[in-house]
Amino acid sequence: MAELLQILVSGLSAGAIYALAAVGFTLLWQASQTINFAQGEFVMLPAFFVLAGMTIFGLPLWAAILTAMVLSLLILGAMFKKLIVEPMLPHGTLPLVIATIALGLLMKESVKEFYSAQGQPFPTLFPQHVLDFFGASISVQDICNLIVAFAAIISLQLFLGRTRTGRAMQATAQDPRVAEILGVDVKRMVMYTFLINGALAAIASILISPVYLAKFSNGETLGMIAFIAAIVGGFNQIKGALVGGLLIGVIDNVAAVYISAEYRAAIPLILLIVIIMVRPQGIMGTSEGRTV
Amino acid sequence: MQANTVLSVQDINKHFGPIRAVNGVTFEVEKGEILGLIGPNGSGKSTLFNCILGQLTPTSGGVQINGKSVAGAQAHELSKMGVGRTFQQLSVFPEMTVIENIIMAGQEHHGTMLTRLFGKSDAGLTGEAEKMIEFFRLGHLRDEKAGALSYGQQKLLDAAMAFMAGPEIVLLDEPAGGVNLTMLQYLKERLITYNREHGTTFVVIEHNMEFVMSLCTRIIVLAEGQIIAEGAPEDIRSNQQVIDAYLGG
Numbered sequence: 001m002a003e004l005l006q007i008l009v010s011g012l013s014a015g016a017i018y019a020l021a022a023v024g025f026t027l028l029w030q031a032s033q034t035i036n037f038a039q040g041e042f043v044m045l046p047a048f049f050v051l052a053g054m055t056i057f058g059l060p061l062w063a064a065i066l067t068a069m070v071l072s073l074l075i076l077g078a079m080f081k082k083l084i085v086e087p088m089l090p091h092g093t094l095p096l097v098i099a100t101i102a103l104g105l106l107m108k109e110s111v112k113e114f115y116s117a118q119g120q121p122f123p124t125l126f127p128q129h130v131l132d133f134f135g136a137s138i139s140v141q142d143i144c145n146l147i148v149a150f151a152a153i154i155s156l157q158l159f160l161g162r163t164r165t166g167r168a169m170q171a172t173a174q175d176p177r178v179a180e181i182l183g184v185d186v187k188r189m190v191m192y193t194f195l196i197n198g199a200l201a202a203i204a205s206i207l208i209s210p211v212y213l214a215k216f217s218n219g220e221t222l223g224m225i226a227f228i229a230a231i232v233g234g235f236n237q238i239k240g241a242l243v244g245g246l247l248i249g250v251i252d253n254v255a256a257v258y259i260s261a262e263y264r265a266a267i268p269l270i271l272l273i274v275i276i277m278v279r280p281q282g283i284m285g286t287s288e289g290r291t292v
Numbered sequence: 293m294q295a296n297t298v299l300s301v302q303d304i305n306k307h308f309g310p311i312r313a314v315n316g317v318t319f320e321v322e323k324g325e326i327l328g329l330i331g332p333n334g335s336g337k338s339t340l341f342n343c344i345l346g347q348l349t350p351t352s353g354g355v356q357i358n359g360k361s362v363a364g365a366q367a368h369e370l371s372k373m374g375v376g377r378t379f380q381q382l383s384v385f386p387e388m389t390v391i392e393n394i395i396m397a398g399q400e401h402h403g404t405m406l407t408r409l410f411g412k413s414d415a416g417l418t419g420e421a422e423k424m425i426e427f428f429r430l431g432h433l434r435d436e437k438a439g440a441l442s443y444g445q446q447k448l449l450d451a452a453m454a455f456m457a458g459p460e461i462v463l464l465d466e467p468a469g470g471v472n473l474t475m476l477q478y479l480k481e482r483l484i485t486y487n488r489e490h491g492t493t494f495v496v497i498e499h500n501m502e503f504v505m506s507l508c509t510r511i512i513v514l515a516e517g518q519i520i521a522e523g524a525p526e527d528i529r530s531n532q533q534v535i536d537a538y539l540g541g
Binding site: 161163164170175177181182183184 | 388405
């Protein structure tokens with residue numbers, strides 16, 4: 001029982017970080033029909049902004065994190081939209097998908113070439129203590145990661161649901177043509193979405209890198225998990241991406257202990273296949289019709 | 293252009309290669325008028341509508357709203373210039389409730405970027421939105437998701453949304469399309485009442501002759517991209533040129 005509790009907390013902690021990436025994935029799809037296959041690399045890169053800030057420019061951790069956040073908003077948010085999405089999207093979703101795959105490769109290889117091919121230790125933001133909870137060893141870092149990731153997602157939900165800008169963003173996601181005739185500056189709302197995705201990627205990166213080290217190849221797994229989490233939860237729902245992320249985090253950890261550590265990577269893919277066969281709109285998603 | 297002219301369309305031409313979809317159309321719409329724009333299929337009504345709304349760039353000619361040119365204006369800018377519109381297809385947000393849809397329709401016309409982020413989420417519009425819902429007798433559906441409403445109810449919501457920002461002129465694209473007879477009578481009565489109470493100007497594209505003849509105060513008939521007749525509904529109904537155009541004569 002104590003072991004299961006330990007695994008559950010650890011799984012929820014990892015899952016909450018996956019959910020951050022999956023929520024970003026979902027937001028981009030809703031706002032602009034962008035399927036970002038570089039999302040994993042988006043989560044990999046900000047950790048290197050932090051490391052570069054600290055090692056090359058001698059910044060303290062807090063300043064390096066702040067700088068990484070700003071760079072993520074600029075590069076992963078605004079520049080990604082302006083330089084990749086805007087020129088490619090008029091040609092259809094598939095060319096954009098291919099462009100994001102190429103972008104992911106470029107980011108991965110650039111980090112390998114210009115920073116390091118080795119996994120880099122990343123400073124942790126939280127104490128490394130372990131708490132004893134009914135016999136289970138619960139890491140304070142896991143609990144803090146869970147709290148920060150949940151706080152980020154709840155803040156996002158409050159922003160989207162309780163502010164006028166958030167409602168305009170929702171309107172843009174549901175029908176940009178109608179939103180525009182009602183006076184919504186649709187281009188600006190889509191830009192906000194890309195900036196939010198950049199911020200979510202940076203938060204996920206800073207939370208996950210102390211656990212897995214900062215490595216150029218981290219995006220391969222993270223991108224795949226974010227994609228699966230978004231589909232499993234429901235591609236058109238933020239809460240779906242949250243549920244999908246948490247579910248995969250827990251299943252991954254449970255499978256590693258109780259089924260097979262070697263085959264743990266296959267479990268999310270099996271879940272994806274089952275969901276596509278049984279409930280293609282995802283656990284929380286709704287069916288969508290499109291005229292072609 | 294007269295002092296109370298709201299919309300002025302000046303010698304609009306729109307060519308697609310050799311096809312002259314709109315060919316030298318000029319007209320003005322006075323404040324408080326309900327103008328019908330009719331014509332057989334392919335007569336250029338929708339193209340003209342899209343030129344007026346900036347969704348197509350005319351080959352030549354200009355459009356002015358309250359004396360200001362709207363050339364190059366984007367849809368959200370037109371909305372802020374007092375132009376509302378509805379589409380042939382439903383224009384509601386299906387995942388939002390009726391009240392949220394109505395508030396959404398008005399919120400972009402109030403406040404600044406800061407108040408949008410930190411001000412009241414309803415932009416102080418709940419009271420006004422409830423009045424609008426009552427006006428279109430959708431009060432019992434206030435908290436229902438728009439996507440769960442019947443087609444006719446969504447058309448009423450669509451119209452209510454077009455008026456929420458207090459536009460000076462509303463362009464209605466086939467408001468009667470797909471609406472049953474009872475709902476149609478009701479929609480027409482509401483539009484006429486709104487027009488009388490607020491003096492809002494309407495331009496209506498419509499295929500339903502009964503609807504357009506009983507709603508509009510003046511009608512312009514297009515055929516092959518040109519105006520072939522203009523006048524009161526009773527004059528248009530008996531105009532031989534119009535009858536020939538509709539019968540393909």
